[in-house]
Every structure is written in structure tokens, then in C-alpha cells.
Amino acid sequence: MSDSISFSKAELERYSRHLIIPDFNIEGQRKLKAAKVLVVGTGGLGAPLLQYLTAAGVGTIGIVDFDIVDDSNLQRQVLFSIQDVGRPKVEAAKERLASLNPHINIVTYNTQLTSENALDIIKDFDVVADGTDNFPTRYLVNDACVILGKPNVYASIFRFEGQATVFNYQDGPNYRDLFPTPPPPGLVPSCAEGGVIGVLPGILGSLQANEVIKVITGIGETLSGRLFLYDALTFETRTLKVHKNPDTPTITQLIDYEQFCGIGLDKKSAFDGDEITVEELNQMMIRGDKFHLIDVREPYEYDISNLGGQLIPLAEIEEHVNQIESDQPVVIHCRSGKRSGDAIKKLEKYGFQNLRNLKGGILAWADKIDTEMAKY
Amino acid sequence: MATIIIPTPLRKFTENQSKVVTKGDTVQESIHSLTNVFPELKKHVLNDDGSIKQFVRIYLEDEDINVLDKEETKVESNSTISIIPAIAGGAI
Numbered sequence: 344m345s346d347s348i349s350f351s352k353a354e355l356e357r358y359s360r361h362l363i364i365p366d367f368n369i370e371g372q373r374k375l376k377a378a379k380v381l382v383v384g385t386g387g388l389g390a391p392l393l394q395y396l397t398a399a400g401v402g403t404i405g406i407v408d409f410d411i412v413d414d415s416n417l418q419r420q421v422l423f424s425i426q427d428v429g430r431p432k433v434e435a436a437k438e439r440l441a442s443l444n445p446h447i448n449i450v451t452y453n454t455q456l457t458s459e460n461a462l463d464i465i466k467d468f469d470v471v472a473d474g475t476d477n478f479p480t481r482y483l484v485n486d487a488c489v490i491l492g493k494p495n496v497y498a499s500i501f502r503f504e505g506q507a508t509v510f511n512y513q514d515g516p517n518y519r520d521l522f523p524t525p526p527p528p529g530l531v532p533s534c535a536e537g538g539v540i541g542v543l544p545g546i547l548g549s550l551q552a553n554e555v556i557k558v559i560t561g562i563g564e565t566l567s568g569r570l571f572l573y574d575a576l577t578f579e580t581r582t583l584k585v586h587k588n589p590d591t592p593t594i595t596q597l598i599d600y601e602q603f604c605g606i607g608l609d610k611k612s613a614f615d616g617d618e619i620t621v622e623e624l625n626q627m628m629i630r631g632d633k634f635h636l637i638d639v640r641e642p643y644e645y646d647i648s649n650l651g652g653q654l655i656p657l658a659e660i661e662e663h664v665n666q667i668e669s670d671q672p673v674v675i676h677c678r679s680g681k682r683s684g685d686a687i688k689k690l691e692k693y694g695f696q697n698l699r700n701l702k703g704g705i706l707a708w709a710d711k712i713d714t715e716m717a718k719y
Numbered sequence: 720m721a722t723i724i725i726p727t728p729l730r731k732f733t734e735n736q737s738k739v740v741t742k743g744d745t746v747q748e749s750i751h752s753l754t755n756v757f758p759e760l761k762k763h764v765l766n767d768d769g770s771i772k773q774f775v776r777i778y779l780e781d782e783d784i785n786v787l788d789k790e791e792t793k794v795e796s797n798s799t800i801s802i803i804p805a806i807a808g809g810a811i
Contacts, residue, residue, distance in 0.1 A: 501728055502727045523774075525805060526774040572801075574737075582781060584781055586786055588785075
């Protein structure tokens with residue numbers, strides 16, 4: 344198929360460093376130009392992935408994301424600049440990538456990948472690169488790729504640690520062979536909660552781009568059947584074997600992945616209790632109401648911004664039960680409202696009836712009450 | 720006497736240690752030796768019946784213990800056991 348692909352003088356000059364690699368040459372470049380790659384997630388991993396795939400000359404690149412560019416993205420999402428803050432990520436990404444390489448076609452999907460749209464979006468692409476940030480979407484991307492028979496080039500990161508592999512390639516293992524079930528909600532914090540060193544997605548996303556190029560061109564040996572691990576703190580790397588698991592059920596249809604990952608259940612229980620809005624809390628403070636404000640984040644988060652509440656990190660909340668007032672309203676907050684919901688669940692076991700969760704956490708406070716407050 | 724490599728998400732339960740030298744002749748004994756020292760780690764790696772949870776993988780060197788002798792896989796004094804958790808970060 345790629346024999347019919349030709350290049351302009353400008354393209355030949357642009358790709359000349361590829362063309363002179365003996366194992367790659369113009370045939371590899373033709374395969375890249377003929378290829379259609381879908382990048383799911385335009386964040387830390389998506390930034391290097393998209394830039395290298397664009398620069399390398401992948402003919403059609405699809406981008407799926409529903410988010411907008413935020414100040415806190417710029418620490419690692421090197422695709423974006425200050426001027427992009429507030430813009431849809433796919434729009435800003437397309438503009439940047441088009442200026443990097445006008446010879447390719449960029450297709451954007453300003454939407455969340457869901458069980459309803461995933462098969463439709465993925466079906467027209469040859470390879471998927473998963474740069475998402477949560478377990479439900481990881482399983483969704485995997486299952487859709489298995490159903491459609493598409494290779495899924497995978498990387499994920501947490502703090503200083505990264506994982507990369509190629510799933511569902513040439514009858515190799517898929518994500519469910521490695522991790523049949525997701526961890527319970529809250530066990531593994533997201534990067535938004537747990538943090539990530541900004542360079543790490545740059546490293547893992549670049550490795551991912553290289554695997555995509557290998558899958559498309561057929562050169563070298565991909566990471567299919569192998570899991571690459573990188574510890575940026577110790578600079579240790581390991582490559583482990585991944586096998587197909589005979590117990591993995593056959594995937595024939597997409598499911599409710601939030602439910603599969605226990606997210607919906609968790610959300611429901613976290614918000615079963617009384618909530619309080621930042622506006623209501625502000626009024627309580629202005630009126631001088633008597634109440635106990637507890638902040639269940641970590642000390643290093645408290646140092647970035649706080650509301651003056653008593654700091655009791657979520658993991659220590661049960662050790663400090665005796666410090667929590669039972670005869671006045673207790674307002675508990677965290678960054679976004681999730682951990683405070685978990686704290687309330689833990690405390691309710693001790694019989695507290697007076698706990699209220701600050702809806703949207705300190706982020707909502709920074710958005711609506713004190714816009715000078717630093718968000719993170 | 721294997722060394723167990725602790726992944727980042729679980730280091731908060733091992734006083735931030737990334738490697739722990741354990742006692743025992745099998746993977747199971749090594750992991751129990753680890754969770755005896757750091758009991759908080761137990762519920763994140765083992766089920767109540769002592770089996771390995773499905774959302775973590777245990778490796779001896781570069782091989783999944785599921786294709787060896789599972790928890791009964793023998794270890795040597797210079798063996799390295801890895802606990803591999805699912806992590807999902809990337810976009811945010």
C-alpha cells in the first residue's frame with residue numbers, strides 16, 4: 344500500500360535523517376506517511392508523543408481530549424504555552440502541531456472517550472497510543488483496541504516511576520492480561536493527587552512515540568510481551584515479561600468502566616453525606632459561626648495554599664478522632680472534595696453526625712472566593 | 720533472603736524504603752516477611768487468605784511468578800522480587 348505514497352521535495356528534505364538510516368529509509372517513511380495514529384489524552388505523555396509523531400511524519404494523527412489548558416499543565420505539557428491557557432487542549436495542540444509539520448493531517452475530537460464513542464473514533468486508526476490518566480479510560484482504550492484488533496502503545500507514570508509496553512500487538516498480551524482488575528479507588532492516587540516530576544512523562548512519552556514508530560514501520564523489536572519500568576529517582580530500569588493469561592475473559596463489548604473501577608460507587612458514597620459549598624463556608628466565616636474546619640491534605644499541599652483549617656492528613660484521620668468536635672459543625676476539605684469525602688466515610692464509622700464535605704475543595708475556593716489563591 | 724523492590728505508590732507503607740531484604744525460601748514467605756515488618760502494606764498486596772491481589776503482579780527477576788510456581792516459587796539469597804502495581808497517570 345505504501346508504494347503509492349510519494350513525497351514532495353520539502354518532505355524529502357525534512358525527513359532526510361530518516362531516509363539515510365539503512366533499516367528505515369524511504370520505505371519506513373512511506374509507512375509513517377500512510378499510517379493513522381490516535382493519541383488518547385493530550386497531557387504529559389501526549390505532549391512528547393504528539394510532537395515526535397508529528398515531526399516524524401505520521402500521515403494522520405488523531406487527538407482525543409476534552410480538557411482545557413490550565414496553568415498547572417505547563418510544568419510538563421510542553422506542547423502548550425502561556426497563551427494557550429483556557430483554550431481546548433485539542434485546539435491548541437492542533438495549532439502547534441500544524442506549525443511543526445504542515446505535511447500531515449490532524450484530526451481532533453474535543454470530547455471524552457466513552458463506551459459510546461470509543462469504537463467509532465478508534466476504528467479508522469491503525470495504532471492507538473494511550474496517554475490517559477485514569478483507570479476507567481485505560482480499560483476502555485484496551486478493550487476497544489482488543490475488539491477492533493488495534494495495537495495499543497501504552498505508558499503510565501506516577502511521581503518518579505514510569506511503565507511502558509505495547510498491548511494487543513501480533514496476538515500479544517493486552518492490559519487485562521497484566522492487570523485483570525483495577526485497584527480499588529483511592530489506593531493509587533492520580534498524578535493530580537500524587538504529583539509527578541515534570542520530566543518523567545517527557546521520557547515515557549518519547550519511548551511511547553518510538554514504539555509507535557516501530558509498530559508502524561515493523562523495524563526492531565517492540566515492547567509487546569515486555570513491561571519496561573523506569574525509576575527516575577534511582578535511574579534503575581527493568582524489563583519484565585508479560586504473558587497472555589488464559590483466564591482473561593474474551594472481550595466482546597464495552598462496559599461501564601467507571602462502575603468496573605468502582606468509581607461511581609465511591610463517588611456516590613463520598614457524596615452521600617451533607618455537602619457545603621464554598622459560598623456557604625465563606626458566609627459562615629464572615630458571620631463568625633462556630634465550626635471546626637479540617638484540612639485532610641498533606642503538609643506540602645497545605646504549604647501551597649490553605650484556608651486555615653486544622654491539618655490532619657487523610658491517612659491519619661482515624662488516629663485523631665478524639666480531636667474532632669462532635670458538638671458543632673465540622674467542615675472537612677481537601678483539594679477537590681474526594682479525599683474529604685473519604686475522610687467523612689471513615690469518621691462516620693465513629694458515629695459523627697455533624698460532618699460536611701466542602702464541595703470542590705480548595706480548588707473551588709480559589710475559583711470562586713479567593714482568585715488570588717494558588718491552585719495546583 | 721530475597722530483596723523486594725517496592726514500587727513508588729507503596730513506599731509510604733515501607734518508610735519510603737525502595738528495597739527491603741526479606742526472610743524466607745519462597746516468594747510467599749518473603750512477602751509475608753515484608754508485611755510482618757510493614758503491616759500496613761498487607762491489605763494492598765495480599766487478600767485475607769494470603770493470596771496475591773489481582774491488581775498487583777509479583778515478579779521473580781524478570782518473570783511473572785504466575786508462570787513459575789506462583790506463591791510457592793523458590794527464592795535464593797540473591798533473588799530480586801518486584802511488586803508491580805497498576806498505575807494510571809499520564810494526562811493530567
